[in-house]
Amino acid sequence: MSATIKDVAERAGVSIATVSNVVNGSRFVSGDLAEKVHHAIKELGYQPNPLGRALRKGRSYTIALILPDHSNPFFVQVARGVDEQARRREYGLITCNTDEDPDLETFYVSSLLKRKVDGFVVAPTHRGAETLKPLIEHGAPLVVVDRCIAGMKVDEVFSDNEGGAYEATAYLVGLGHRSIGLIAGIPGISSIEDRVAGYRRALIEHDLPVDESLMAQGCSQIKEGASSAEVLLGKRGITAIFSTNNMMTLGALQCFKKLGVRCPDDVSLIGFDDSEWASAFTPSLTVVAQQAYEMGYSAGDLLFEAIGRGKETHSTRAIKLQTVLIPRESTARPPALRGKKEVHRATSSGGKNKPSASAKSGTRRSPR
């Protein structure tokens, strides 16, 4: 079909080794021969076959990205970041969607391991990370994003979830809310757990009771967001809801709509993750935004660093990305206080929320 290294060698009247050396710059080749080789390559339109190279070198020049939900705009942005990195380095990228299914995650891991992928970026379905064991035992380069895993030391990139949730909750408190419901996503995932922790800390630091009945847990899906919201709206006195996940926020809105609950007139809503529709909604949504593209981009950085390092062990690295609160229309003072002057109790992320030592300073964002 297409020309091989042998064809080029014959054409240029040199050995295949010389062609290889010219192509890869692995050895010095005299200008004379190099010239001929380049010529032959151009004439035949030679493209080195990555399969041959892969077999020989034992690596495929391909990395894998395993994400839990391609429908979630957050992960789409993460994917863009990783994609950019792979393209820059002329690496192939295989993106997989587990739909939060650990079995599918296990399937993908083994299937990609077979394919001799050079490294993995993954947002695991569970912090236990049994699904990633084969990877780690195999010693494959791995970077975990969005969700940290327990026990094992691996490179990781994640948001300051605790801080972001604190800020969101404190913002609601600052508006005058005293009874704030929580819609929590999938249990057993560090990002969600950290957000719940931030919510709790904010209540405690502002001398508000932590009421377990005001905390609904679901599965980071639209439907579950809707049912969680419905439960919370049944509690008397509730004037605000903090939703810890993109998709569940959407569900909460569907629920509001169904029940005829006006936002922010009846109840305020603040979500985690910004999205394209968040600002188009009526009301537009107040959210805690993450640096999604940056998360993927940094993960790519770490991964390629690890790949470059090869088998040598190294101390693992953690990159924590700051979140940013974007106030919009879905949050307002509670009905009882409407019209009275605002008691601004807290809008910053609070004293205990120490800045991350490893966070990048420059905030790179999606090119789009």
Added chain:
Amino acid sequence: MSATIKDVAERAGVSIATVSNVVNGSRFVSGDLAEKVHHAIKELGYQPNPLGRALRKGRSYTIALILPDHSNPFFVQVARGVDEQARRREYGLITCNTDEDPDLETFYVSSLLKRKVDGFVVAPTHRGAETLKPLIEHGAPLVVVDRCIAGMKVDEVFSDNEGGAYEATAYLVGLGHRSIGLIAGIPGISSIEDRVAGYRRALIEHDLPVDESLMAQGCSQIKEGASSAEVLLGKRGITAIFSTNNMMTLGALQCFKKLGVRCPDDVSLIGFDDSEWASAFTPSLTVVAQQAYEMGYSAGDLLFEAIGRGKETHSTRAIKLQTVLIPRESTARPPALRGKKEVHRATSSGGKNKPSASAKSGTRRSPR
């Protein structure tokens, strides 16, 4: 690292050919030996290395999916359909996002061709399809989705865009609208052009003037949707807008919001493509839904059929999928007619809209 076919052969006391034959079922192997081989495989946890196989067979057991916008939920669903097909057949899938950039499309095509991908599913950035020339010349199996290309004969799967647009427009006419704006997406793409054609036919068949100034063209992005909507809202007498694209519909809503235009009180809005947020919006959106998952799934079918067929030429196939109008809250009678009884002129897709001969009967939908 991991066990090779040689290890298995030694362990089982047979030749590597026998192991290969057992693994692939390519030749009959006596029960006795087969037994031993299976045993050895299990003991060593042998996994055939796809790279070796790929090199030998000249195919990679991987297909590529090239899509123009991963942020668009429509394409995410298409991707799910293709993904399912690839997984069923134990093929790898490489998904690429061109962001509607022809140069990026060209890059991906050449890069994937180098990697000896076995087949392509692509939604091209332009109907001219210069970007796909290398593919076609190379004879690589190819299925085009969502957007047809001109001139070349290739397998294709697409929606009945003309019919869907006709139905949308006729629906608005039926509600009493007489001045209906159009937000058109990227020019030079068949799906968009067909939708514009359907809009025109509906106006003509209902004896309404076709006013070019009521047709705004943009680039299938949120921003462009917003600016198009702003232009249209400047036209006097306009009471309804038909948006031919998911993302532009979102932009139109942002624009409405910015300008304080109430929907459907001031102007009705109908979009192409359903999405998760379409039903959560206030107002919820009336849309023409496509069978996105099915589109990807069918494309996978056609592709693997072509791959199985090998180099033999064949007559190309076209699968046309029906659309379905989902009435929600964003469409209502025009302000002037509010309260008067409805003149139901048309809600079906009209007589000229003949059903597709090749459309699948069963409507397979996403498992989620």
Added chain:
DNA sequence: CTGAAAGCGCTAACAC
């Protein structure tokens, strides 16, 4: 029915 051996395209010793 099974084994030996060639070779897919490439890289990396090893020679000269």
Added chain:
DNA sequence: GTGTTAGCGCTTTCAG
């Protein structure tokens, strides 16, 4: 500096 050659792991003739 450059060429020769031995494989990477696998499939598939070709012999027997």
